[in-house]
Amino acid sequence: MPHQPASSALSRFRVIDLTQVRAGPTCCRQLADWGADVIQVQMPEHMRGDDTLGGQDGSDYQYTHRNKRSITLNLKEPEGIATLKRLIATADVVVENFRPDVKYRLGIDYETLSAQNPGLVYASISGFGQTGPLAQRPGFDQIAQGMGGLMSVTGLPEQGPVRVGIPIADLCAGIFAAQGILVALLEREASGRGQFVHTSLLESMVYMMDFQTSRYLIDGEVATQAGNFHPTSIPTGVYKARDGYLNIAVFGSKIWERFCNILGAPEWIVDPRYHDKPSRSANRDTLNAEIDKRLAQQDRAHWIREFNAGGVACGLISSVKETLEEPQIAHLGMVKEVVSARLGPQRLVGQPMQLERTPSSIARAAPRRGEHTEEVLSELGIAQDALQNMKAQGVY
The missing domain is CATH 3.40.50.10540 (Crotonobetainyl-coa:carnitine coa-transferase; domain 1)
Structure with missing residues (x-):
């Protein structure tokens, strides 16, 4: 036809x-x-x-x-x-x-x-x-x-x-x-x-390659593997709750403060190891271990609900099946x-x-x-x- x-x-x-x-x-x-x-x-x-x-x-x-x-x-x-x-x-x-x-x-x-x-x-x-x-x-x-x-x-x-x-x-x-x-x-x-x-x-x-090319062309930095964590913004990456993994993205000082309060760690806001972006980057391994320790106290559903309600981006890591069965995808x-x-x-x-x-x-x-x-x-x-x-x- x-x-x-x-x-x-x-x-x-x-x-x-x-x-x-x-x-x-x-x-x-x-x-x-x-x-x-x-x-x-x-x-x-x-x-x-x-x-x-x-x-x-x-x-x-x-x-x-x-x-x-x-x-x-x-x-x-x-x-x-x-x-x-x-x-x-x-x-x-x-x-x-x-x-x-x-x-x-x-x-x-x-x-x-x-x-x-x-x-x-x-x-x-x-x-x-x-x-x-x-x-x-x-x-x-x-x-x-x-x-x-x-x-x-x-x-x-x-x-x-x-x-x-x-x-x-x-x-x-x-x-x-x-x-x-x-x-x-x-x-x-x-x-x-x-x-x-x-x-x-x-x-x-x-x-x-986007910002990775400008990091080299403008700043002279050669990017390397950062695994499941964002190479420049910490903490952003894959973390483990009590029942499995989830993604959390924390960008900017205001979001960092909300994140700390929701996680029950307001002291991190003024901790010299974590109080600004360069400090968090320098101490990323210690910070990520501390975050996982706090997240292990609750299931993913709890944290996804609390973080998103507080304006901190957070979500499941879905299989293809779970993605295509997600109600938002249907909507x-x-x-x-x-x-x-x-x-x-x-x-x-x-x-x-x-x-x-x-x-x-x-x-x-x-x-x-x-x-x-x-x-x-x-x-x-x-x-x-x-x-x-x-x-x-x-x-x-």
Whole structure:
């Protein structure tokens, strides 16, 4: 069936998704969830590589490719490339994450395509950038986590480097690419021209290091692992109550005073070891041990209730199951429902921001490979007999 926009917000835009694995598909999912007509272009089934995130029926693939249409085109065939270019001529956006040289070899680089479609916004996601000494290296999430500095500040002191438990480099690169695309589309409204947008896993990780980079660039401090505790604001981190662990965040002198009073330790407010931020940082191990001793007198529920009532941020450390069953998550409507014609009812996490007038939804489940090939090519004006001839020749 024709495009079913998940939102009216971006429904006027058509996006050609030439990506695979995670970073690129994440970018395109962001656009699809806000209503863009995202057409995923994949190789025919008999030619596909390992690009399906655990198989098309797997939960990962279903989550990443919802709200898209899927076509197959054999890009090793001249007619496949010609058909792709014909499709791109109708599009606002192209997203690709080939190795930097592949798009030039296929003749689907920005310079070539923008000559035909000057308004085209062309987004590339790579491991290390489009140019430079590492541009041709293969990219992978964990490699970027390591080279971007993240693994050096994650984990317990002296534990050795630790990866983050999600593919954060892939996800951030995809989200930043989507943001870049939206900026370029806004700029196009003034100039009438598209442009080349590009980001990489490495750039996304360096950016996400945030205050840790400014600590070095401005203050000359090289951050190290701080474990479950905030590197500069003490006490903020994981603490143990009588029945388990919880997070507590104490920022600023007023919050510190409230924290001490709720914990039954008002004397800490004037204790020279703890009375200001530098003192608490210098004596963090002693302070954290004292806090755990006080917390051990009550269960987590007691402390969460008391601290939050007193204006001190505090919360459980939840499993994925506990998170998705949290009443506040239900209230926020983050879990959406959709029905897959092949797999039946599904529940998936939706977008984390709310637009009241033009909300996002999950309008359709992830498509099967090539499910919409004839539908989309027919929209280009290709007749049915021509389609069947293309299919017989292995073009799709």
